Amino acid sequence: MKNEKKYVPEGFEVSPGQKFYRIPDVHFDLYGVFYDEKAGRFLRMPSDAAAAVSPAVEELNRNTAGGRLRFTTDATRLSVSMRCGSLASMNHMPLSGTHGFSLIEDDGDSHSFAAAFMPGHYANLKESVCQDGYYAEKPLLGGKMRSYTLFFPLFTDVRELTIGIPEEATLTNGPAYRPVKPVVFYGSSITHGGCASRPDNMYEGYLSKWFDVDFINLGFSGSALAEVPMAEYLAGLDPSVFVYDYDYNAPNAEFLEKTHYRLYRIFREKHPDTPIIVISNPDYDTDLSSEDRLRVIKKTVALARKSGDKNLAFINGKKLFGKSDRENCTVDMTHPNDLGIYKMAQEIAKALRRFI
Numbered sequence: 001m002k003n004e005k006k007y008v009p010e011g012f013e014v015s016p017g018q019k020f021y022r023i024p025d026v027h028f029d030l031y032g033v034f035y036d037e038k039a040g041r042f043l044r045m046p047s048d049a050a051a052a053v054s055p056a057v058e059e060l061n062r063n064t065a066g067g068r069l070r071f072t073t074d075a076t077r078l079s080v081s082m083r084c085g086s087l088a089s090m091n092h093m094p095l096s097g098t099h100g101f102s103l104i105e106d107d108g109d110s111h112s113f114a115a116a117f118m119p120g121h122y123a124n125l126k127e128s129v130c131q132d133g134y135y136a137e138k139p140l141l142g143g144k145m146r147s148y149t150l151f152f153p154l155f156t157d158v159r160e161l162t163i164g165i166p167e168e169a170t171l172t173n174g175p176a177y178r179p180v181k182p183v184v185f186y187g188s189s190i191t192h193g194g195c196a197s198r199p200d201n202m203y204e205g206y207l208s209k210w211f212d213v214d215f216i217n218l219g220f221s222g223s224a225l226a227e228v229p230m231a232e233y234l235a236g237l238d239p240s241v242f243v244y245d246y247d248y249n250a251p252n253a254e255f256l257e258k259t260h261y262r263l264y265r266i267f268r269e270k271h272p273d274t275p276i277i278v279i280s281n282p283d284y285d286t287d288l289s290s291e292d293r294l295r296v297i298k299k300t301v302a303l304a305r306k307s308g309d310k311n312l313a314f315i316n317g318k319k320l321f322g323k324s325d326r327e328n329c330t331v332d333m334t335h336p337n338d339l340g341i342y343k344m345a346q347e348i349a350k351a352l353r354r355f356i
Contacts, residue, residue, distance in 0.1 A: 001284060003132045003208070005104050006022055007021070007022045007162065007280060009135065009160075010160040011133075012081055012134075012135035012315075013163075014079065014081070014135060014137075015077075015079065015137055017166055017167055018071055018079060018164040018165060018167065019162075019164065019165060019166075019169075020162050020163065020164045021162065021171075022160070022161070022162050023069065023162065023163060024037070024163040026162075027071060027172065027173065028069045028071045028163070028173070028174070029069065029070040029173050029174050029176075030067075030068070030069060030072070031067070031068040031069075031070065031177075031214050031215075032044070032064075032066035032068050032152070032214070032215065032216055032217060033066065033067035033152065033183070034164075036289070037180070038121045039062075040159055041062055041158060041159040042062075042064050042067055042152070042155050042157070042158045042159075042161070043061055043062060043066070044061050044063070044064070044066065044067075044216065044217065044218060044232065045061055045218065047061070049229070049233045052229040052233075053227050053229045053230045053233070054223060054225070054227060054230050055283075056220065056222070056223035057220050057223050057230070060093060060104075060192070060221060060223055061218045061220075061273070061281050062085075063153075063154065063155050063156060063157060063192070063221075064153055064155035064156070064157065064158045064266065065151035065152070065154045065155070065192050065193045065202065065217045065219060065243070066152070066185075066193075066202075066216060066217025067151070067152030067214060068149050068150065068151055068152065068203060068208075068322045069149070069150040069163070069174075069177065070106075070147070070148070070149050070150075070153075070173070070174025071147070071150075071163075071171060071172070071173060071174045072145050072146065072148070072149055072174050072175070073145065073146065073148070073165055073169055073170060073171045073172070073251075074142055074143065074144055074145050074146065074149045074169055074170050075140055075141075075142055075166055075169035075171070075297070076114050076139065076141075076143075076169070077138065077140055077142075077165070077167075078115065078137070078138060078140055078141030078163065078164065078165055079136065079162075079163070079164035079336075080101050080117040080136050080137075080150075080161070080162070080163060080164075081134075081160075081161070081162040081163075081164070082101070082133045082134060082153075082158055082160065082161050082162075083132055083133035083154055083158070083159045083160035083161075083199070084132060084133050084153075084156045084157050084158055084159055085132065085156070085157050085159070086314055090195075092331045092335060093194060093195040093197075093331070093335075094197050095118055095119050095120065095154070095198075096156055096197055096198055097120055097153075097154050097155070097193065097195065097196045097198055097199060097201070098116045098153060098155040098156060099118060099153045099156045099330060100117055100118030100119075100153055100197065100198065100199065101116070101117040101118070101135075101151060101152060101153060102150070102151045102198040102199045102200045102201075103115040103116070103117070103138075103148055103149070103150050103151075104146045104148065104149045104150075104151065104200055104209065104304050105141075105146055105147070105148055106148065106149055106174070106175060107146075107147070109111050109212075111202075111209045111315065113198075114140060114141075114148060115138035115139075115140065116138070116176045116198060117136040117138065117161075118136065119133075119134045124351065127178075133159075133160070135341075137164070142169075142229075145170065145172070147174050147175050148174065148198075149174065149263075150163075150257065151199035151200040151205060151210055152194035153191065153194060153195065153196070153199060154192065154194075154199050154202060155192070155194075155221070157311045160239055162254050168243060170226065174177070174248075174282045177212055177213055177214040178209075178211070178212045178284070178356075179248050180198070180213055180214075180240045180356060181238055181239055181240040181261035182201050182213070182214040182215050182239055182240065182351070183204075183207070183208075183212075183214070183215040183218045183239055183240055183242075183243060183356075184218065184237055184239035184241070184242050184243065184248060185204050185212055185215060185216065185217055185218060185219060185236065185243040185245060186218045186224065186230075186234055186242070186243070186244060186245060186247030187218075187219045187220075187222065187224050187243075187244075187247075187248070187279075188217070188219060188222065188223075188224045188245070188246070188247070188248040188249040189219065189220075189221035189222060189248070189249075189335060190203075190218060190219070190222070190245070190248065190282070190335060190336060190344075191204075191217065191218075191219030191224070191304045191353060192217065192219030192221045192300055193217070194221060194335045194336075195331045195332075195335040195336065195337060196338060196341055197289070197337075197338050200345055201342075202217070202336050202341065203341050203342075203344045203345040204217050205342070205346060206342065206345035206349075207345055207348060207349060207352060209350075209355035210345075210354065211353075211356055213240070213324045213356060216237070216239070217270060218234070219245070220249075220272035222249055224246055224248075224249040225249055225250065225255075225259065226246050226250070226259035226260060226263040227259075228260065228262070228266070230263070231262065231263040231264075231267060232266060232286070233267040234263070234266075234269040235259075235267045235269070235271065236268050236270070238271075239274060239354060240274075240275075240355070240356065241274070241275045241276070241277060241355050241356065242267060242271070242274055242275070242276045243276075243277045243279065243348065243352075244263070244264065244275070244276055244277065244278045244279065245279045245318070246259075246260060246263065247260075247279070247280050247281045247293055247297060248281050248283075248334075250293070252289065253289055253292035253293050253295070253296055256293055256296045256297075257299070258294045260296055260297060260300050261299070261300040261303060264276070264278070264300050264304060268304070269307065271310055271341075273278070274311065275311040275312070275313070275350045276304075276309075276311065276312045276313070277313045277315065277348065277352065277355075278297060278300065278301055278312065278313070278314075278315070279295045279313075279314075279315045279317060279320075280293065280294050280315070280316055280317035280318075281293065281316045281317045282320035282321055282329075282336065282340065282344060283317075283333060283334050284318045285326065286319050286333040290317070292312055294317070294318075297314075298314075301314045311355070313351040313354060313355075315347055315348060315351055319347055320340075320343060320344045320347050321336075321340055321343050321344070322343050322347075325328035325339070328340075329343060
């Protein structure tokens with residue numbers, strides 16, 4: 001029988017009658033991130049590998065986009081205590097996405113939004129906030145054992161995470177994902193999760209729920225430049241599918257041409273048969289360089305297919321927002337809002353379905 005950990009998060013006013021679990025903990029299955037004891041925080045890739053790419057990627061590697069906990073419980077309430085470097089706001093994205101956790105109930109093939117945990121105060125709900133983290137508690141349906149996935153914040157570091165449930169509640173591990181290797185995503189701030197209102201609303205979150213697959217989010221806001229060390233790190237992974245969403249951060253089409261095919265080639269040399277989905281940018285209407293960029297990416301696809309690559313799909317970014325309501329798909333003419341992200345996920349799902 002697994003030992004119950006006797007731990008109470010310090011510095012917060014917490015409700016009585018709870019038992020707490022400091023994550024990582026054997027009762028919970030952790031995906032998409034790992035806890036680095038030396039760094040004292042959750043990371044998406046090893047610190048030395050991120051530092052070899054660029055200082056920006058080293059910093060953004062601390063953002064927990066794509067991190068998830070899966071567990072099963074009959075608890076009627078759940079608390080989340082988190083510590084981070086600081087609570088910093090973004091001008092185009094809510095704290096619920098940048099610093100919040102979202103809880104999804106997993107009921108076989110269906111999923112329902114169960115709770116959101118975020119900084120701030122809400123009437124009739126127990127919440128306590130401090131500058132370097134927060135405590136939030138929310139009710140759950142309970143009544144029977146239910147399986148959940150807790151999605152980590154998209155744009156902050158998490159140095160400490162504690163989950164609390166009533167002392168009388170039962171807790172076990174969550175259901176496993178489908179028995180396929182994780183899907184790996186590489187790209188810019190849109191891949192990173194901007195500008196989803198909830199962490200599970202990044203497009204990878206939709207795909208993970210729809211296909212019941214694990215994934216690794218390697219989106220780096222403003223800093224996805226397809227550097228050779230990044231390409232080599234990606235080539236060292238073993239994904240079921242590689243979603244290559246690199247376009248937006250290249251400063252111009254000339255830079256994109258020097259780097260786009262190169263990363264594809266480095267990855268393909270190590271993974272001759274792994275499916276690759278190549279995507280161009282969705283804000284085609286508002287970026288004057290989009291046509292030049294699109295030609296570069298189509299060139300990569302053409303070269304790949306000429307070499308005999310049959311496990312490659314291409315998604316033209318022009319299609320990602322669809323034909324209707326395109327003007328309602330972004331917050332700033334670049335980053336998609338929840339509607340834009342949902343439309344992107346639908347298009348990417350069509351390609352992913354071919355390989356999974």
